[in-house]
Amino acid sequence: MSWQLILSRPEENPGPAVITSLMFGGAAQNQAVPAQEYYVGIFPHSKLGDRAPYGQQTGPATADAVMFSQFQLDGQWIFAMDSGVTQDFTFNEGISLIYEAHGQQELDAMWAALSAVPEAEACGWLKDKFGVSWQIIPDNLGELMSKPGAYEKLMGMKKINIAEF
Template identity: 55%
Template sequence: MTTTITPNIWYAGDAEEAAAAYTAFFPDSHVVQTVRYPSEGLPDFQKDMAGKVLTIDLVVGGLPLTLINADATFRPNPSISFMVNFDPSRDPEAREHLDELWARLAEGGRVLMELGQYPHSPRYGWVEDRFGVSWQLILTNPDGDPRPFVLPTFLFGGPAQNRAAEASAYYREVLPGSHEGATVLYPEALGPAVAGSVMFSDLVLAGTWVAMMDAAAEVDHTFGEGVSLAVTAADQAEIDRLWAALSAVPEAEQCGWCKDRFGVSWQVVPENMGELMAHPGSYERLMQMKKIVVAEL
């Protein structure tokens, strides 16, 4: 199995509702599997979750996602959003479909950028749905190279301002199966974005297309555990390599989670994690770990 990355989104007890909404809202969407908390052996702070849904693996618009069903300790924010590309060259009714999805996502949510015409697109808007997840809907240029329907998108602001190019280069070096896509730079300073920083870029990380940009306005949020990236490793040696490269904040290390030099949260997990977690007592042992040690699971 090759290295893969999968965005993980943290929900405050409503992951099942979110999964039902997304699979109804988006084409090419379905639930792959649902995992439940163990019925016993949970730490005190999780005892009320015994037997409830822990994670839901699903595909949303062709993009694999994992929804984590937990409490309100962490919440997603616009630092990592999901860009949805509506391409008129592939869908003659792209504009109509964009507007339909916008209406569904905006219901009960919060508009971050109004749906309308912008210099970069004739139809674009940024919305936070009722679960707190951010989506950028864009009518793309049919003359451009095709991209996936849904792309995880990183906004480098606050303490990570103007570091998108640095992060792109670092991630491509660390993650196998990665390469650069298109890049557009700010020709002059705009807000906190300095001249030459990244207005927009896209790239492939471990086989998954993502987008990155430096914020052109001051933001009051930055990367966190609300949206993390799970990266699979074939064996303990690869877990060790990825952990050494991605973990830069010792106090954030727990249960295979770590935080990199830019503040982005990662989960470094063995590719057979499901099989390992089926062993008796594995959940309790995982909760005591920082970096995952396969032999101890």
């Protein structure tokens, strides 16, 4: 895991102490802006924030790529940037973002909007078109998992089907 420390002025713009930051490199190079615009379009209560484009070609980053940007998904701040140096890695399943859906209809809609790699689907996990891994789970998953045989049922699912618990 990598950490990025950012000096801020909390008296001017208070925010959370820990924020997810996505580095778009490798196969996802120069996709930070399209990704956040896509995500903001499908998640409720979301918005774009500040962006700092490179302004000129910087390594593999195009002039329009961002060295820093921020956006909110369902009220949660996320930072994103395009790598300014060539990377031999991109996103993988070691890190995933979790979205708690309110009922099967919302779960189905989020799954349909995000899932882009069918072979990566398992137990509520999916991979989107930018290579980011997600867990789309019902907001009552703890309750569902307390039912007899729940683990075995979950292990047999790709997209979670609440009614099957």
